[in-house]
Amino acid sequence: MKLTSQETGVYAIAPTPFLANGQIDNESVDRMTDFYEETGCKGITALGIMGEAHKLEADEAHSVAARIIKRASIPVVIGVSAPGFAAMRRLAHFAMDQGAAGVMIAPAPNLRTDDQIVSYFRQAIEEIGSDIPWVLQDYPLTLNVIMTPSVIQKIVNENPSCVMLKHEDWPGLEKISSLRKSQADGSLRPFSILCGNGGLFLDMEMRRGADGAMTGYAFVDALVEIVSLFQAGKQVEAQDLYDAHLPFLRYEQQQGIGLAIRKYVMMRRGILSSDVQRRPGPALTAPARGDIEMLLGRLARADKRARLAPLDHAA
Numbered sequence: 001m002k003l004t005s006q007e008t009g010v011y012a013i014a015p016t017p018f019l020a021n022g023q024i025d026n027e028s029v030d031r032m033t034d035f036y037e038e039t040g041c042k043g044i045t046a047l048g049i050m051g052e053a054h055k056l057e058a059d060e061a062h063s064v065a066a067r068i069i070k071r072a073s074i075p076v077v078i079g080v081s082a083p084g085f086a087a088m089r090r091l092a093h094f095a096m097d098q099g100a101a102g103v104m105i106a107p108a109p110n111l112r113t114d115d116q117i118v119s120y121f122r123q124a125i126e127e128i129g130s131d132i133p134w135v136l137q138d139y140p141l142t143l144n145v146i147m148t149p150s151v152i153q154k155i156v157n158e159n160p161s162c163v164m165l166k167h168e169d170w171p172g173l174e175k176i177s178s179l180r181k182s183q184a185d186g187s188l189r190p191f192s193i194l195c196g197n198g199g200l201f202l203d204m205e206m207r208r209g210a211d212g213a214m215t216g217y218a219f220v221d222a223l224v225e226i227v228s229l230f231q232a233g234k235q236v237e238a239q240d241l242y243d244a245h246l247p248f249l250r251y252e253q254q255q256g257i258g259l260a261i262r263k264y265v266m267m268r269r270g271i272l273s274s275d276v277q278r279r280p281g282p283a284l285t286a287p288a289r290g291d292i293e294m295l296l297g298r299l300a301r302a303d304k305r306a307r308l309a310p311l312d313h314a315a
Contacts, residue, residue, distance in 0.1 A: 001075045003102035003133035005163040007192040008231070009042035010224045011077065013216035015263055016051045016064055018276040024060060026067060028272045033071045035271050039221035040228070042212070043075040044068060045104060045135075047091075049142060050216050050259055053079055055278040061091060066098045075101030077135055077214075083108070085127040092128040102133035104166060107145040114151050121155050121162075130161045135214070138175075139168040139196065149178040153188045160189075166214050168196035173208050180209040198253045199223050203242045206230040218252060218265035219245060219305055244302035248295050257282050261292060268296075268308050 014036070017028035036044050046068050047053040047061055056064070069076045078095035080103045082088040092103045105124055111117045121136070128134075136155060138147050147155075152175075156162050169175050176195075182188035194214035195205040202213055202223065212227045222245050229238035252261045260282055263275035275284075284292075299306035 001099075001101045003075060003077065003135070003163050005189075005191045007042065007075075007164055007194065008211040008227075010040070010212050010220065010227055011043040011045050011075075011194055011214040012036040012041045012220045013048050013050050013196070013214060014044055014046045014068065015216060015259060015266070015272075016047075016053070016056065016278075017272050018274065018278055020274055020276055022276065022278050024064060025273055028274075029064060029067050030071055032266070032271050033068050036220065037072060037074050040224040041074065041220065043077060043101065043214075044072055045077040045079065045214055047079040048104065048137075049079075049106075049139070050262075051079065052259075052278055052281075053081075058087070058090075062094055065091070065095050065100070069095070069098045069100050077102050077104050079104045079106075079137075080128070081106040081137070085124060088124065089127045092132055096132055102135060102163065103128070104135040104137055106137040106139060106143055107147070109143050109145060111145050114148070114154075117145065117147060117151055118154050118158070122158060125159050125161060130159070133161055133163045134159075135164040135166050136162050137166040137168070138172075139166070141168070141170050141197075149175055149182070152179065153182055156191055157189060162191065164192040164194060164214075166196055167193050167205070167210065170197055170201070173201065173204055176205060176208040176210055198249055198258065199226075199245075200249050200253050202226060203230075203239055206238070207235075216262055217249065218262045218269070219248070219303070222303060222305060241303070244299060248299055248306075251291065251295055257284070257288070260284050261288075264289065264292060265296070269305075 017025035019025045065078045078100050080088045080092045192211045195210045196215040266272045267275045296306045
């Protein structure tokens with residue numbers, strides 16, 4: 001199952017589950033993988049920024065990647081971004097040997113000029129090999145690398161193995177429209193556009209021509225339903241469901257603490273055994289947990305997925 005330029009739907013960005021002592025929680029890895037598959041995700045992306053990949057030892061990253069790939073029967077993409085190409089090449093080849101569908105590569109944070117960005121990806125593909133399908137991650141809010149539509153067009157056209165854009169610019173709706181226009185006039189070859197940012201702009205992104213989402217969210221199953229409704233032409237129903245989730249989407253997208261919120265709710269839903277992040281990482285305060293419980297209560301009025309067991313019965 002190798003990635004193609006025709007991918008649609010939702011690829012869940014998987015967090016890395018940890019036990020209370022900071023070790024990898026393999027049982028939760030399995031439960032999370034099953035959950036994503038059972039709820040209709042078209043694929044899973046592991047070892048991304050929200051997967052705390054930068055906090056893992058190399059052997060831990062290999063272990064998590066292999067475990068998810070072997071358990072899933074849907075495509076798995078492995079994030080291989082690294083400070084140096086040697087580590088990127090090693091993880092990319094390992095992941096593909098294990099059966100991954102492709103890899104995801106983000107630009108190095110020190111890149112500033114268009115030529116530097118284009119050259120970086122050219123060299124990266126020379127290192128990992130042009131036979132590996134890969135996802136171009138565009139995440140300027142975190143990486144501070146600005147990729148204009150023309151730069152993306154040059155990267156995609158120069159590297160046929162690039163089959164997908166993980167679009168996380170903010171604001172970035174005009175970028176989607178520009179890229180789709182270039183594809184329509186034949187100056188840019190086809191590729192899939194899946195969007196991130198926790199689904200915060202997913203309704204408008206779908207209207208601009210996105211093929212779906214590649215992101216994390218405590219209710220990623222709701223994102224699956226929203227995308228499916230848009231693809232079926234049921235825009236009113238899709239917008240109603242999106243609107244019901246918007247307050248929670250907004251809360252979860254807080255910089256610095258978003259992953260803590262997501263893991264807490266995934267624990268409340270019984271997907272993870274704990275909400276532990278590997279240090280350094282922020283912990284939720286009692287008022288923050290109160291905010292979350294209030295938002296869950298309000299969301300439960302519109303979506304039964306938020307009707308969780310009382311806290312004293314939660315896992």
